[in-house]
Amino acid sequence: MFDYAFLILLLPFLSFLLLGLLGMKMPKKVAGIIGTCVLAVLFGLSLYTAYHYFFYTGEYEAMKETFHVVNGRLDGGQGVYPTVTVFNFTWLRFTELLTFNIGFRLTPISVMMLIVITTVSFMVHIYSFGYMAERDENYKAEGYEKGFQRFYAFLSLFTMSMLGLVVATNIFQMYLFWELVGVCSYLLIGFYYPKHAAVHASKKAFIVTRFADLFFLIGILFFSFYVGTFNYDMNVTPGLTEKLTAIAANPALQWVLPTALFLMFIGGAGKSAMFPLHIWLPDAMEGPTPVSALIHAATMVVAGVYQVASLLPIYIQFHATEQLHWIAYIAAFTAFYAAAVACAQRDIKRGLAFSTISQIAYMLVALGVCTSLEGEGSLGYMASMFHLFTHAMFKALLFLCSGAIIVIIGSNFKDYMGGLHKYMPITNICFLIGTIAISGFWPLAGFFSKDEIVDACFNFAPALGWFMTLVSGMTAFYMFRLYYVIFWGQSYYELDPEHRRRPQEVPFVMWGPLVLLAIISCVAGWIPFGHFVSLNGLPEEIALQHFEFGSTAWFSLLAATIGFGLATWMYAGKKQPVADALERTFPKLHKAALNRFYIDDAWQFFTHKIVFGCFSIPIAWFDRHVIDGTFNFLAWGTNEAGESIRPWQSGDVRQYAVWFITGTVALTLVLLCLV
């Protein structure tokens, strides 16, 4: 039935190999078309898979297992969607029980992720045609060229890795692809490698995420050591539930599962840019904007969310709910922090990056407030996944819009923009749609998903609900601020039309994907998402889709309106007296927000002064002087010995003969004395 599934991983990999090895031999256009075609096929395959998974009626079997259709949908028992393992082969056999498998697994959320990844990736592939061509022009002057094929090769590799991550049958496979997406992220952030900022940003991203991934690996090792398997899906792994229950019931081992899960979450926090490991994501905006849209907004950064969501049944069933609540608190703080910073950013991509951090934090909050597998306690899971889905769409849209603006303006800074609504009408509309969607106004996507999260928070603890409502107000504020400073206000071009480039609308290859994503952002909220994805697998209604007056959604809607109103009051005009006055009144606060509340500097201090100063420098000294010294001494001794012995090899045969005979005679005499 899903026999073609291996193609979903194989095709982008082949495309990567082709473009990576032979890309330089082919023209730009051909390389781009190959990459885009592969993505089109993948997109089709994903839609086909999703259709069959969710709607197909008819019996079929996979992996010798027959799945039946009950009530017009696939059934894995008790009316829930089944876990379909399409293939699962052993790659490495550690022990008899512990094997490392590579497989392909379909669950409701992995199918949803397939759709998200391929949709955004496909859009980005098309969009990059225009974007990268323009950017190549910009960079030609700096002696930099031939990026186009490389770019598409990396995009293919990334798509493959991300798809591999979401269809992972076990936690180790997830880790493998997890690292692969990290590598792709590194490669693509540092794509403009002649730029120092890009190189530093790529290194920062790689090191920070690797640091977090270390904890992920330790968590996996804990888990596999005590549980004896890498599998985490209790539906398809026989005996896993019993094993976990036994561990959770044993008082001596009770700490194992919560510890392992929380360590894994730290890895996820690194990827998903949770405070205080978020520092890499804003800098990652040095990469090309399509990359920011695909990797650093829609797909890779939600890997942490996906990981926690995949393990959520284990969290809830085996006494790790406390860890879940920590996750919720960390994420809530991150959401607030990132929103506050986003209010002061001058670089539009950084602003969007902080918005991404904030929104991902929303998703993790929603997961963190899950307390039970059923009923109200499980609402957060569905809300989180729903928000993941809609956020991927409208955040990719926003990023691609900002990319269009950046291409036209040639800068990331808001000071060079303003008044663009006249010159870029389509981008304007699309950005506005994205802004409304993320701010959570009815009837766009963000309203349903985000307010569902707020709802879940209210169910968990009213204080958290109010807090998240506040953050959603801030979201509306900073997004509309961004929108106003870009598209309204004083136009930079009009200040000096003679000498400045006139902004214009981007070509069709770029605005086409924008419009498509905008349409998705408009309608995605009306998808009955709860029917497909829920924690226990049973269909769930999204309350907001039939909302009534007086529900909690009104508070967040009110907060969003206030945020919108404030932003309009402060930023809509050509001059921004209120904002400037505020900036003058609280200079320190503004400066702190602009500098991200000095978290980066704190890390800098920690790594440079404490880690380097107290540990690395003595270790380096030891390495350089003691370890290297030993070997240098050996080398020096050998060299000196050679130098002193060298004259003996004079080339004078007679001298050799003298030595030889003297030696022989001496040896004979010695032997004679001994005998």
Next chain:
Amino acid sequence: MARLIMFIILAVVILASAVFCVTTKRIMRAATALLFVLFAVAGLYFILDYSFLGAAQISIYAGGITMMYIFAIQLVDKNTLQGMREHWLGKKTILAGAISLVGFATVVLVLLKNAFIQKVVSADALSNEVNMSDIGRTLMSADKYGYVLPFEFISLFLLACIIGGLVILNTKKDGNNNDKEETK
């Protein structure tokens, strides 16, 4: 007794020629002295009743190798023929003499300390010459005490030496041209 007298005469010839050979300044004389040594050694083989060995010594060594030396001497430096530039009674000579004396003393010591001398058979008692046909048979036999493998091997070795000598002497073309110009 006659053997002993013969031995003494031959020994004197060998030692005198050898000393002359390593001390003379004329290289041609050294080669001639070598010839005398070889003849005298062949004579010793005859005394030991190894007539085949003596014949081989004369024909190969005295006949073949010495001729080769003489040709080689004439092919190289003419100054060498007039007299070699040797520095007598230098450090080297004293050193060489000392080493030789010490070495000789050591060798004699080894001999005297060894017990195998007790096993010696009187040479006079041996008058049975090694049969020529025995030698031929042994050389060509593949039995336990046969020498067919070394025999064949040494023929191959000699062939290799012929080829090797030719290759070494056959210098490259540009080198050849230089040599021709030089010799002219």
Next chain:
Amino acid sequence: MIQIEYFFILSGLLFFIGVFGFVTRRNLIAMLISIELVLNSVDLNFAAFNRLLFPDGSEGMFFTLFSIGISAAETAVALAIIINVYRHFHSDQVNSIENMKW
């Protein structure tokens, strides 16, 4: 009657005369001639030992025979090399090939 010691002392003397020549001579051909002396002394020992200690066997004799053959080959190659050296360095002195140690 001839004692084995006589042969031994004779060959020992011959050997060290050869060594003396090898060390003192500077001419390549003269050195080679000294080597011939050394070889002959060894050959003599083989023959004498075979004859006087183990008269029933003939290994020493055959060894001498082969040694003669090999020394012929060795002389041929060595002389070829010496002639080549002379062509290259225009000298038959041993110190002319000192830098061939590299």
